[in-house]
Amino acid sequence: MKEYLVELTTTVPDRTEPAEVDRRRAAESVRAKELATQGRLFRLWRPAGELRSVGVWRAEDETDLREKVLGSLPLWPWMTAVITLLESHPNDPGRTN
Template sequence: MKEFLVELTISVPEGTDQVEVDRRRAAEAVRAKELAAEGHLLRLWRPAGEPRVIGVWCADDKAELRQKVLGSLPMWPWATAVITALQSHPNDPGRTG
């Protein structure tokens, strides 16, 4: 699997009931744990006070990442994504071999 740096910005549509927002956020947390257990989500950060999250995700390719992985997130319909494919670096402390 390939690694991708993904910046997701969530924009809740105006007029959305807070109950729906809370329901999706709770479901998002559950789905993120499932994706981590499956090896698709490696790290996740949320900068304080910002409507975005930054994560390192894994998938076979960008299409699978968008459609099957990120597309399975409950907040995905409200998200915009910037996806950057990552390559290994010779000085990466996690590099093997």
């Protein structure tokens, strides 16, 4: 599997009921745990004071990432994504090959 750096920004549409936002956020938490268990979500951070996330995700290719992985997130319809394919750096201290 390939690794991708993904920056996700969520914008809740105007006039969305707070209960709908809460429902989706709760479902998002459950789905993120499932994706982590599957090895698809490797790491996830939130920049301090911001409403976006930055993470390392794993997928076969970008189509797989967008359609099967990120597309399965309950908040995905409200998200924009910046996706960058990563490759190993020769000086990476965690490099295994």
